[in-house]
Amino acid sequence: MISNYTPSPQQPTIVKYVQPYRNGIQSHSLNRHGIGFILRGKKFIYNGDQRLQINRGDIFYLNMGHHYTEDIPENNHPFEQIVFFYDNQQLSKILGQLSINYQLNINNNHTCSNCENRTMVIYPAWNTLKNFFTTIDQYIKEDIFSNGDAAETLKMTELLYLILSNDECCLKSKILNNIDSVKESFEQIINSSIFEDISIEELASKCGKSLTSFKKDFKKQFYEPPHKWFIRQRLMHSRLLLISTDKPISEIGSECGFPNTSHFIKLFKKEYLMTPANYRTHHCQTREVNQSIKNSNIQTVSNL
Numbered sequence: 234m235i236s237n238y239t240p241s242p243q244q245p246t247i248v249k250y251v252q253p254y255r256n257g258i259q260s261h262s263l264n265r266h267g268i269g270f271i272l273r274g275k276k277f278i279y280n281g282d283q284r285l286q287i288n289r290g291d292i293f294y295l296n297m298g299h300h301y302t303e304d305i306p307e308n309n310h311p312f313e314q315i316v317f318f319y320d321n322q323q324l325s326k327i328l329g330q331l332s333i334n335y336q337l338n339i340n341n342n343h344t345c346s347n348c349e350n351r352t353m354v355i356y357p358a359w360n361t362l363k364n365f366f367t368t369i370d371q372y373i374k375e376d377i378f379s380n381g382d383a384a385e386t387l388k389m390t391e392l393l394y395l396i397l398s399n400d401e402c403c404l405k406s407k408i409l410n411n412i413d414s415v416k417e418s419f420e421q422i423i424n425s426s427i428f429e430d431i432s433i434e435e436l437a438s439k440c441g442k443s444l445t446s447f448k449k450d451f452k453k454q455f456y457e458p459p460h461k462w463f464i465r466q467r468l469m470h471s472r473l474l475l476i477s478t479d480k481p482i483s484e485i486g487s488e489c490g491f492p493n494t495s496h497f498i499k500l501f502k503k504e505y506l507m508t509p510a511n512y513r514t515h516h517c518q519t520r521e522v523n524q525s526i527k528n529s530n531i532q533t534v535s536n537l
Contacts, residue, residue: 246318246385249373252304253311257477260301260470264421265318266411267295268392268404270358270366274312277303278353279473287355292362294407296352298424299466301473315369317389321411327390328412331397339397343406356404362395419454427466428490433459467491468504475513482509 258279269292276287279301287293289307304312331337358366369388378384396405422440431439436459437447451459471489474480480488486497486509501509 246323246382246389247315247369247373247378248318249313249315249370250304251311251313253306255303255305258301258303258473260299260473262299262424263295263297263318264424265320266297266324266408267316267318268396268408269293269295269314269316270362272313272315272366272370273310274307274314275305276312276314277305278355279303279469280351280353285353285355290358290363292356292358292404294354294356294404296407296411297420298352299427299470300353301469315366315373317392319389319411323389324393324408324411327386327393328397330390331394335394337394337398339409343401343403345403345406354403354407356402359399365392365395419450423451423455427463428470428488430490430492463490464500465504468501471497471501471509472505472512475509476516485509 252274258277271287271289271291271293273289275289276293278285278287278293278295304314306312328339332339372378372384372388393408396408399405419440423436426436426439433447434444437444440447440450442450448459451462455462457465467489471485471491474485474488478485482498483494486492486494489497491497491500498508501512505512507515
């Protein structure tokens with residue numbers, strides 16, 4: 234099944250995505266958490282200036298919120314991935330069942346500087362997980378999940394059991410960090426307000442917190458002060474629009490929550506050490522050079 238990346242509570246828990254062509258960097262807003270597996274091709278996740286690569290056979294976790302990804306088909310075959318979506322309420326219910334019915338010891342003792350500040354995790358799937366997703370792929374082909382949510386719930390429970398019964402790792406830690414439903418509501422409000430014209434005081438009130446409590450909880454959850462985080466999220470989105478669209482600089486600034494174009498340019502230059510126009514030009518030139526090198530290599534191989 235081909236689907237988009239913005240699941241709602243009405244959408245299924247298990248979704249297969251098929252991408253026949255390379256469509257460049259895409260922006261996705263998730264209102265649930267996702268655990269995915271790459272069946273074919275590779276995937277890039279953009280985190281600030283980092284580009285993280287997920288290869289065929291890897292499993293990944295994406296927190297709710299905004300993500301920037303690029304799906305790369307494999308030779309003449311489409312890119313394929315399967316993603317399980319869940320919210321904190323579903324997770325808590327399944328964890329309770331695993332603990333009571335199967336005496337699964339559920340704890341989160343993992344500490345790791347590599348994953349603590351990230352909203353995503355990439356992990357090589359072990360053989361049992363690979364076999365599990367191969368089975369899920371067959372279930373989808375046979376349309377087994379279309380007859381109600383019982384089969385989806387069973388498979389979601391099985392996936393969590395396989396991950397949580399494994400050794401301590403970044404993937405297990407991130408999933409167990411989702412248990413707090415209060416934190417989920419907080420995250421949803423923040424992520425839905427990134428491009429709104431709203432003050433920190435108004436956000437605090439919207440979250441039902443005092444300003445002091447809001448700032449403290451925000452930094453604990455997002456690892457930096459609210460104003461700095463919001464600016465960085467808006468600039469990251471503006472950068473995506475610069476390299477993937479022909480929209481004017483002023484329009485991009487306004488769309489990303491910067492009504493003053495000169496202020497947008499100033500903030501962008503401070504963050505990326507060049508103006509938006511120069512960034513767009515530099516990216517286009519780099520892409521042309523890389524394409525020229527690629528074409529040259531293809532020509533060299535064909536002459537051998």
